[in-house]
Amino acid sequence: MNRRDFLKASGTLFLGQALRLNSGQALRPWDGCLGARGAAEAAREQETLLTAIESLANPVASLYLPLGTSVLFSSARRILDDDLPEDRRNFWDYTREDTFSDPHYGYFDKSGDFHQYKVKPGFDGTPEYVMAELLGPGVIPFMWFTHTAPFMMGPEHEKALEDAGVPPKEWGNIQAMGNIRIYVDYEPTPVLDMPMIAFLKRVPFSWRYRDNGANGTHYPFFFKKFIRIASTACPKYFVIKGVYLHPSVPVPSFKGLPQQGSPEQAMVDSVAAALGKPLEIPRIYGAQEFSQAYDIGADQPAVTNLDRPGIISGLRFAIPHDLPLDKRNNLDLSITYENGDSFTLPLAAFWGPLDRPPEDIYYQTALLGITTVGGEDVYYANFAMPFQRVQIRIQGRDAAAGRIGARISYFLADSSNVPPLRFRVYYSGPVRKEAGSDDFMLLPPGGKRKYVGGILSAREWIPTPGAWNCQYAEGNIKMIGPPPMPFTGWEDFFSGGYFPYSFMTPTRPLGGGTIYWSAYWNHLTVVGLFHGYNQPLVEAVSVEHGVTTDNEADLTCYGASFYYAL
Numbered sequence: 001m002n003r004r005d006f007l008k009a010s011g012t013l014f015l016g017q018a019l020r021l022n023s024g025q026a027l028r029p030w031d032g033c034l035g036a037r038g039a040a041e042a043a044r045e046q047e048t049l050l051t052a053i054e055s056l057a058n059p060v061a062s063l064y065l066p067l068g069t070s071v072l073f074s075s076a077r078r079i080l081d082d083d084l085p086e087d088r089r090n091f092w093d094y095t096r097e098d099t100f101s102d103p104h105y106g107y108f109d110k111s112g113d114f115h116q117y118k119v120k121p122g123f124d125g126t127p128e129y130v131m132a133e134l135l136g137p138g139v140i141p142f143m144w145f146t147h148t149a150p151f152m153m154g155p156e157h158e159k160a161l162e163d164a165g166v167p168p169k170e171w172g173n174i175q176a177m178g179n180i181r182i183y184v185d186y187e188p189t190p191v192l193d194m195p196m197i198a199f200l201k202r203v204p205f206s207w208r209y210r211d212n213g214a215n216g217t218h219y220p221f222f223f224k225k226f227i228r229i230a231s232t233a234c235p236k237y238f239v240i241k242g243v244y245l246h247p248s249v250p251v252p253s254f255k256g257l258p259q260q261g262s263p264e265q266a267m268v269d270s271v272a273a274a275l276g277k278p279l280e281i282p283r284i285y286g287a288q289e290f291s292q293a294y295d296i297g298a299d300q301p302a303v304t305n306l307d308r309p310g311i312i313s314g315l316r317f318a319i320p321h322d323l324p325l326d327k328r329n330n331l332d333l334s335i336t337y338e339n340g341d342s343f344t345l346p347l348a349a350f351w352g353p354l355d356r357p358p359e360d361i362y363y364q365t366a367l368l369g370i371t372t373v374g375g376e377d378v379y380y381a382n383f384a385m386p387f388q389r390v391q392i393r394i395q396g397r398d399a400a401a402g403r404i405g406a407r408i409s410y411f412l413a414d415s416s417n418v419p420p421l422r423f424r425v426y427y428s429g430p431v432r433k434e435a436g437s438d439d440f441m442l443l444p445p446g447g448k449r450k451y452v453g454g455i456l457s458a459r460e461w462i463p464t465p466g467a468w469n470c471q472y473a474e475g476n477i478k479m480i481g482p483p484p485m486p487f488t489g490w491e492d493f494f495s496g497g498y499f500p501y502s503f504m505t506p507t508r509p510l511g512g513g514t515i516y517w518s519a520y521w522n523h524l525t526v527v528g529l530f531h532g533y534n535q536p537l538v539e540a541v542s543v544e545h546g547v548t549t550d551n552e553a554d555l556t557c558y559g560a561s562f563y564y565a566l
Contacts, residue, residue: 045222045252046263052139052220053267055532056205056510057274057366058285059384060313060413062532063421067450067566068139068243070536072485073107073132074492075099075237076476078114100129100234107132108483110244120230123189128181128230132240136185136225137251141533142241143229144216145196146209146497148173171197172209172497178233184254185225191254196231202257204268205510207495212505212513214497219268220533222251239492243533275509278364279371281382282314282411289411291316294394296331297403301395304410309418312385314411317347317394318376319404325357330401331394337422338389341565345427347394349560351379352515353457353525361516363507367452367529376407383452383562384413385423421450421564429457429558439478439542443561450564451479451538453512453529456490458545461522461555472555473524475544479536493528522555529562538563 055061080103099105099117106116122128132140150158150168161168166175180199181190192199196215200206205218216239221227229240245251258264274284283289294302306312319328328348336342348354351370352361358370358377367382394408426443433440442454458472477493479485487493494512496505507513512527530536545555 041250042252044250048250049220049222049252049264050267052141052222052532053204053264053271056218057271057281057531059281059367059382060285060287060311060415062535063311063384063386063419065533066245066249067537068245068533069110070481070485071107071110071134071242071244071483072479072487073238073240073242074486074488075105075235075239076486076488077104078106080104099236108485110483112481112483122181122230122232126232128232129234130228130230131235131238132227132229132242134223134227134242134244136223136227136253137245137247137249138223138227139243139245139251139533140221140223140227140229140240141243142216142218142239142495144214144239144492144495144497145174145177145235145237146172146214147176147236149209149213149498151498166197168209170208170210171200172213172215174200174209174215176233177231177235179231181228181230181232182221182254183226183228183230184223185227191256204258204272207508207511209497211508212494212496212511213491214495216495218510218531218534219257221254224251224253227254237488237497239487241534241536243536275366278366278369278382278509279316279373279378279380281366282413285313285413287313287411287413289314289409291407291409293405293407295403296394296396296406297401298396298399300403301393302406302408304392304408306387306390306392306412309388309415310386311413311415311418312387312390312410313382313413314409315381315383315392316407316409317379318373318407318409321358321372321375321377323377323404325355327401327404328358329354330397331404332397334391334393334395335385335423336391336393337387341422341424343425343427345425345560348379349427349429349455349558350381350425352455352527353459353523353558355459355523356516356525361525363513363515363527364509365507365512365527365529366509366531368527369507383423386415386418386421388418421566424449424563424565426561426563428560430459430556431558432460432554432556433545434554439544440557440559441540441542442477442559443538443541443563445480445540448537448539448566450535450566451530451541452535452562452564453527454541454559454561455515455525455527456493456543456557456559457523457525458555458557459523472545477528478542478544479538480540480542481536481538485536485538490524490526494526495528 119127174196177196180196182192184191203217296302331347333347334344473490477487505514512529515525517524
């Protein structure tokens with residue numbers, strides 16, 4: 001069985017098991033799919049790792065990953081019942097003291113119970129600050145760290161780091177965390193023990209402070225029985241995602257970073273190359289393109305009907321670059337599945353804010369973006385969309401806007417085995433939120449869904465005199481599992497940290513970034529996207545718009561959430 005056949009056969013079985021677990025149905029036996037143990041089992045475990053790596057770029061591969069329960073280890077601040085009113089900053093971590101001694105800091109386990117972080121003696125007697133511990137089988141698909149930013153440092157501190165060869169504009173102050181240590185399966189010594197900067201230079205799919213104000217990696221770390229991730233000095237801010245998997249999933253145990261010449265490194269290299277060509281991702285993974293030109297208006301929609309089961313792995317919408325903004329915003333996108341489920345939203349809202357022309361918001365990620373090719377603006381999406389039957393419809397809203405010439409393309413993946421997930425978009429906005437009101441719902445409650453990410457915008461914010469501009473961007477984004485999974489600010493949502501270039505943090509292939517920021521309009525739009533095992537099961541996603549009483553103010557929120565209905 002080759003790797004792609006394995007992905008389809010075993011992946012669909014994993015998915016079916018996970019769906020039955022969620023519904024309370026009993027699991028069926030593997031019917032010999034796993035075969036004999038030993039070398040064959042090791043091969044299947046390697047396939048699990050290779051598929052996880054491929055899923056970072058290949059959206060179809062993500063469909064077949066087994067579902068699990070996600071937990072988030074983060075430096076978000078928890079409110080305690082006896083906190084004074086002035087201290088009730090919901091998940092606001094900027095002024096915190098010590099994550100590992102303050103009872104406000106800890107994590108929620110998969111049952112929703114809260115645990116405070118601990119310092120434990122390491123194998124060599126060195127104190128270790130334990131950021132994450134999980135029982136297996138499972139995977140760590142995402143790690144994010146940041147420390148003191150350069151603008152917070154004194155000249156002497158900054159010069160000392162420059163002289164030590166770790167310039168803060170490149171790395172921030174992440175070296176202050178000491179070594180990162182990863183223990184696996186109760187081994188007495190760590191599988192990995194190296195200075196944080198050395199780790200970030202070596203681990204695949206990593207980024208550094210100069211990119212977006214943070215440091216981290218999207219590389220998957222699997223474990224059979226147990227994993228512990230610790231540092232030898234106290235971390236400042238961190239987010240580590242953990243995923244509990246079903247015991248039937250054949251996972252390897254992390255034994256070290258990929259070596260040159262290994263299948264893992266070959267897969268890392270191929271995925272990195274694909275991530276650098278987002279418009280080509282569907283083609284790279286074997287999808288076939290179908291394209292047609294249309295004149296679209298209120299009286300003449302562009303309609304694509306696909307009546308045989310398949311998987312769309314890419315959509316492209318190309319229009320003349322000089323098409324005015326009001327004509328672009330006159331178009332609606334609707335997708336309807338075989339059972340009648342559908343979603344509709346303004347076409348441009350699928351990609352970003354409606355009040356800015358494309359030249360203000362060009363961006364590229366692996367899953368979503370707007371770019372210019374020749375004389376056209378190309379809106380692209382690489383989300384995988386399984387279906388038995390599907391209709392894609394683009395239609396004008398106002399006949400007075402006339403017709404628009406456009407070229408629409410879709411890609412069909414090789415898909416003999418279609419999983420029962422359906423891609424959906426929830427669009428909200430604009431919604432005016434009053435100071436002190438409830439959270440803005442980026443994704444309202446509606447049962448468990450596999451969350452892929454979203455676009456979040458705010459504008460027309462009138463701050464309290466003297467307040468920091470765009471203070472609302474430190475409002476927490478809360479994924480509601482269970483368990484709760486709180487991020488500590490908008491920049492964390494797209495795997496950033498501080499905003500090192502004002503609020504304009506360029507988008508990256510994995511994670512996202514800032515689409516648009518304007519101090520004049522007090523307008524901020526970010527995109528945060530999740531890949532592979534980093535796509536959690538959630539029941540809702542909400543956004544705070546104030547972190548203290550002094551900084552709460554009225555503002556207008558809107559956004560789009562991308563997810564799979566189970």
